[in-house]
Amino acid sequence: MATFDGYQVLEELGSGSFGVVYKAIEKATGETVAIKLIDLEDSHDELSDIQAEISLLSTCKSPYVTEYKTSFVKGVKLWIVMEYLGGGSALDLMKPGPFGEAHIAIVCKQLLLGLEYLHATGKIHRDIKAANVLLTDSGKVKLADFGVAAQLHDYKSQRHTFVGTPYWMAPEVIQENGYDFKADVWSLGITALEMAKGEPPNAHIHAMKALFIIPKDPAPRLEGDSWSKDFKDFIAQCLIKDPDRRASAKELLDHRFIRRAGKVEAMRELIERKQMFDAQQDTTKHLRYYEETMVDLSPKTEEDEWIFDTIKQSTIIPARQTMKRRKMARIPSSEAADSCASMMQHLDMNAAPLGSVTDSPMPERRRPVSRKSSSSTQVYTPTGSTPTAHRISSPSKKPLGVDLSFGNSPSTVRHFKRVSSGERRAALSSNPPVNSNSFHPNPNAKTFRPTPPNSANPLDFNDENEPPAPVYQQPVPITKDALYGRRAYSKVMDSVFQEAYANSASPHQREALGGVHQAWAHLDQVDPQGEFLLIKAMVDRLQNDSKLASVLGVAVTPASTPKHSTKSCETSLSGATVHGTSTTRIRSSTTTTSSTYSKASSEYTSTPVGTPTGTSSGSPLKGPKLVLAQNNPHLKSHRRRQSAIVTGEKLYGPDGYALDEKKLPGHVEPGMEQQGLLADILYGQWMQGLKNRWPLS
Amino acid sequence: MHANASFQVEEELARDLQQMKLRLQGTPGSYSPLPHSLDWFASHVHLLIVPFLEAEVNQELVFQLLSFIIQEDLLYYLANNIHKLPFESRKDAQVIFSTAFRYKPVGASDPQVLHHVIQFRPEIIISLCRGYDRRESAMPCGGVLREALKYDSIAALLLYDEPTTDGKTRDLGDVNPDEPSSGNGVFWRFFDWIDKGAFEVSADAFNTFRDILTKHKALVAQYLQTNFDMFFTRYNAVLVQSESYVTKRQSIKLLGEILLDRANYSVMTQYVDSGEHLKIIMKLLRDDRRMINYEGFHVFKVFVANPNKSVAVQRILISNREKLLRFLPNFLEDRTDDEQFMDEKSFLIRQIEQLPGVPVAPPAAA
Numbered sequence A: 001m002a003t004f005d006g007y008q009v010l011e012e013l014g015s016g017s018f019g020v021v022y023k024a025i026e027k028a029t030g031e032t033v034a035i036k037l038i039d040l041e042d043s044h045d046e047l048s049d050i051q052a053e054i055s056l057l058s059t060c061k062s063p064y065v066t067e068y069k070t071s072f073v074k075g076v077k078l079w080i081v082m083e084y085l086g087g088g089s090a091l092d093l094m095k096p097g098p099f100g101e102a103h104i105a106i107v108c109k110q111l112l113l114g115l116e117y118l119h120a121t122g123k124i125h126r127d128i129k130a131a132n133v134l135l136t137d138s139g140k141v142k143l144a145d146f147g148v149a150a151q152l153h154d155y156k157s158q159r160h161t162f163v164g165t166p167y168w169m170a171p172e173v174i175q176e177n178g179y180d181f182k183a184d185v186w187s188l189g190i191t192a193l194e195m196a197k198g199e200p201p202n203a204h205i206h207a208m209k210a211l212f213i214i215p216k217d218p219a220p221r222l223e224g225d226s227w228s229k230d231f232k233d234f235i236a237q238c239l240i241k242d243p244d245r246r247a248s249a250k251e252l253l254d255h256r257f258i259r260r261a262g263k264v265e266a267m268r269e270l271i272e273r274k275q276m277f278d279a280q281q282d283t284t285k286h287l288r289y290y291e292e293t294m295v296d297l298s299p300k301t302e303e304d305e306w307i308f309d310t311i312k313q314s315t316i317i318p319a320r321q322t323m324k325r326r327k328m329a330r331i332p333s334s335e336a337a338d339s340c341a342s343m344m345q346h347l348d349m350n351a352a353p354l355g356s357v358t359d360s361p362m363p364e365r366r367r368p369v370s371r372k373s374s375s376s377t378q379v380y381t382p383t384g385s386t387p388t389a390h391r392i393s394s395p396s397k398k399p400l401g402v403d404l405s406f407g408n409s410p411s412t413v414r415h416f417k418r419v420s421s422g423e424r425r426a427a428l429s430s431n432p433p434v435n436s437n438s439f440h441p442n443p444n445a446k447t448f449r450p451t452p453p454n455s456a457n458p459l460d461f462n463d464e465n466e467p468p469a470p471v472y473q474q475p476v477p478i479t480k481d482a483l484y485g486r487r488a489y490s491k492v493m494d495s496v497f498q499e500a501y502a503n504s505a506s507p508h509q510r511e512a513l514g515g516v517h518q519a520w521a522h523l524d525q526v527d528p529q530g531e532f533l534l535i536k537a538m539v540d541r542l543q544n545d546s547k548l549a550s551v552l553g554v555a556v557t558p559a560s561t562p563k564h565s566t567k568s569c570e571t572s573l574s575g576a577t578v579h580g581t582s583t584t585r586i587r588s589s590t591t592t593t594s595s596t597y598s599k600a601s602s603e604y605t606s607t608p609v610g611t612p613t614g615t616s617s618g619s620p621l622k623g624p625k626l627v628l629a630q631n632n633p634h635l636k637s638h639r640r641r642q643s644a645i646v647t648g649e650k651l652y653g654p655d656g657y658a659l660d661e662k663k664l665p666g667h668v669e670p671g672m673e674q675q676g677l678l679a680d681i682l683y684g685q686w687m688q689g690l691k692n693r694w695p696l697s
Numbered sequence B: 001m002h003a004n005a006s007f008q009v010e011e012e013l014a015r016d017l018q019q020m021k022l023r024l025q026g027t028p029g030s031y032s033p034l035p036h037s038l039d040w041f042a043s044h045v046h047l048l049i050v051p052f053l054e055a056e057v058n059q060e061l062v063f064q065l066l067s068f069i070i071q072e073d074l075l076y077y078l079a080n081n082i083h084k085l086p087f088e089s090r091k092d093a094q095v096i097f098s099t100a101f102r103y104k105p106v107g108a109s110d111p112q113v114l115h116h117v118i119q120f121r122p123e124i125i126i127s128l129c130r131g132y133d134r135r136e137s138a139m140p141c142g143g144v145l146r147e148a149l150k151y152d153s154i155a156a157l158l159l160y161d162e163p164t165t166d167g168k169t170r171d172l173g174d175v176n177p178d179e180p181s182s183g184n185g186v187f188w189r190f191f192d193w194i195d196k197g198a199f200e201v202s203a204d205a206f207n208t209f210r211d212i213l214t215k216h217k218a219l220v221a222q223y224l225q226t227n228f229d230m231f232f233t234r235y236n237a238v239l240v241q242s243e244s245y246v247t248k249r250q251s252i253k254l255l256g257e258i259l260l261d262r263a264n265y266s267v268m269t270q271y272v273d274s275g276e277h278l279k280i281i282m283k284l285l286r287d288d289r290r291m292i293n294y295e296g297f298h299v300f301k302v303f304v305a306n307p308n309k310s311v312a313v314q315r316i317l318i319s320n321r322e323k324l325l326r327f328l329p330n331f332l333e334d335r336t337d338d339e340q341f342m343d344e345k346s347f348l349i350r351q352i353e354q355l356p357g358v359p360v361a362p363p364a365a366a
Helices: A048-056 A101-120 A182-197 A207-216 A231-238 A265-282 A324-329 A335-346 A421-428 A480-503 A507-526 A528-544 A546-552 A560-572 A590-604 A635-649 A673-693 B005-026 B033-052 B059-071 B073-082 B087-102 B110-121 B124-132 B135-148 B152-159 B188-198 B201-216 B217-226 B228-238 B245-259 B263-272 B276-284 B290-305 B309-320 B319-331 B340-351
Strands: A006-013 A022-026 A031-039 A068-074 A077-084 A133-134 A141-143
Touching: A006 A031, A048 A068, A048 A077, A048 B201, A048 B245, A068 A335, A077 B033, A077 B087, A101 A141, A101 A182, A101 A231, A101 A265, A141 A207, A182 A231, A207 A421, A335 A528, A421 A560, A421 B276, A480 A507, A480 A528, A507 A528, B059 B073, B059 B110, B073 B124, B073 B188, B087 B110, B087 B135, B087 B290, B110 B124, B110 B152, B124 B135, B124 B152, B124 B188, B124 B201, B135 B201, B152 B201, B152 B217, B188 B201, B188 B228, B201 B217, B201 B245, B217 B228, B217 B263, B228 B276, B245 B263, B245 B290, B263 B276, B263 B290, B276 B290, B276 B309, B290 B309, B290 B340, B309 B319, B319 B340
Parallel strands: none
Antiparallel strands: A006 A022, A022 A031, A031 A077, A068 A077, A133 A141
């Protein structure tokens, strides 16, 4: 097994979508290799994305594809050892000027051979462009950068993920209605144009706008007398908007333009041209070398350690009380209680319920009144001295300051759609669909947890028409309403104001809006609960006015708040933009989630099961289990259990808690309602957060 | 196709498959004949998958082919010898497995071959897991396994596997889910494959491990309850405290996912009652790697948010209250754009501030 010590790491070669690439020598063989170094701590990628690239790479072995050698983890760094390609990328080679037709034909032929291999093994590259075409010293052409490539597991399947680099993307990829291998052929056509012209079509247009133009406009064509008919026809064959009519890589290998292509050795000319060019430019390149990061070895201070000493049993107060909080105030002896008591003294009933307590060490969170951007966030990671590209896997809020014009971002885009409330609800219902063949728990077992009517999805606001909840007179007023208020402000009001502000033209309008926004922000600071009640009252009144209600569309759906919030999310073309030589990716994670979910559940139904029985019946059936005939006793017992569950479930109507309700997460002891409620709200959010943190596999 | 021609094809197929089986089996005592016939083998395995890949699949031919494959028990020999195959043939073998496992006759809703395997030849599934023993076979085997894991009976097969005296895999019908596992079945070997394997092997094994534990919730909830102590002892020792950064980080995250799944509710309550578990997680908060801190936080919050904390947990939290209240405000404070994280952090701070001065036995624990 190769280790770091097995390699002598030389200068930096550049940085790709995943990290920095170094030149290195494998000591055992003396062979020059390229090592991609990914800092897994810094990388905004999910580990599984990186693993997916590696597993894809490791199943490719072709003279037309960059060879993967091995990978290993050292500390927090992942090392990916690849074949070294000394000729640079086709994009590099274009620096002295575009390619001639003869060279383009050679590159295209080699790329088609590479694509033929990939497609035959069920892979789509999805990011073909000159920057991802690498050459060996001797001029051989290889496909590189599998950061966004996909493996189709079923040969007839299609992908629905929005991935690639805008200018090179096929229309069907942008339109997200399913695509297959043919998407690579389109990108190849664009790459051919890029090599001929020096840049892809629409390069002068903002990348996001290009996304709209590509599906709308007629396919680009190569024009002008300087190009042969064959080349023009080749481009035309690649760039057919209907993927079904577009040629496959295999078919294109038979095209006259490709059959006439010369030998790869001719590519040497371009490599030499580039070397001459570099020499003339006299760019004294600053070589960067790999430096190992020093680990901080300073001993940890005692402060850095937790105290896990056991305390004698006797300090425990006998259990039996409901109001825990009061009790602690009565124990002034302990230091902790002291600080608590002092906090209590500082408590002001007018203070913001969620605001930090006066002497709390928690720094107060800024709530800037005039934020610079609307909620349609685009993330711009500023290019530092090391242009390591980050792919950002969750849409984070940063100012809209992206310059996505061609020169600034020759990069790939990933798009993360926010979860709409409907999908969120579906995702939250973690109990799998009940069906006949799957494994069922005993309804009396403690695991079985019916969904309490309201707490199942704390993000649902179905209580719009109920009377306002009584205001809790607790010393620390974290109320449900206050939380909702805060949420409504941060998710909806704030961004609505900002959008309105951004959309209004006249200074007067802006001033007026700004005033309201500021006032609202103040209200949110001071009294989020009141804020929520205000919103609620407004929605209620609006609903009562049938005309307004129908115009606003609030008549039927009471869940106005989440609705708004998703709307504001969907309008954003958010997503993560990246700089460097790298790749922005657009991906609609949610759609896929829900579709895979439903797919899984439909497969569920056809489960060929002979699972051990989950009940305590203790009478497992003998003999073969799997051919489950309709009269199979095993199946029958399944059904019986299932019907037991179904009736069991019916018990939990609006208020019928028949089972051990103390065990349910929704349950809290009297006096602990707020805590329980909070826990439940958070629980729902956590589930969602978790869903977002696992990318799709 | 003429009946005669079709018959010929079948004849040829049968002969080829028998040949293949013989070569895979090898002759006991003699050296393995495989390396000398790799080319022959590669081309024949590839020929096998051709009918599966054709655009218009000849249903009849596929059926014939699969019948032969099952009759000759080829899948079993393939599963055990996949590492010996040349590079491209390993992928071809994966296609054979996937196609076979996915195969449903026209009109039928059940994957017939998979049925047969579960019922009569579960050893194939176990052998596929053993593919993780070698770098060459890990990925093709992993791919096949994860596809098969769509069915809960496959998950059950892996979870309830136990070593038997006759080397046969035990029948699912004999399984008593209330009986604790011996810890020697194939499921428990995943811990080693994840912890000790080369990066690619470890990563792939982890993905399969995660599928086993998350795809079939009721099955897993029952299993985890029965084997709670052994599972979490190993999980903490081997995975959460692994030397490998990737393994550590991934398993903390998976731990959070397992605990937050409502199907695992009682497993979660049992988990967060343990002071020992809390200690392990609190150490993660002080790890010098930020993503470890972050993933650890998502487990730590479950302890703190639990309204009915056990005495042991309260005691640890209370004796560290001051430290926590100093520590948490600055904890990963540059994650300012992660709104949910910020909210949760202030919620936890609030909860810790409100802890009683001394532990109070939880009311529900009686």
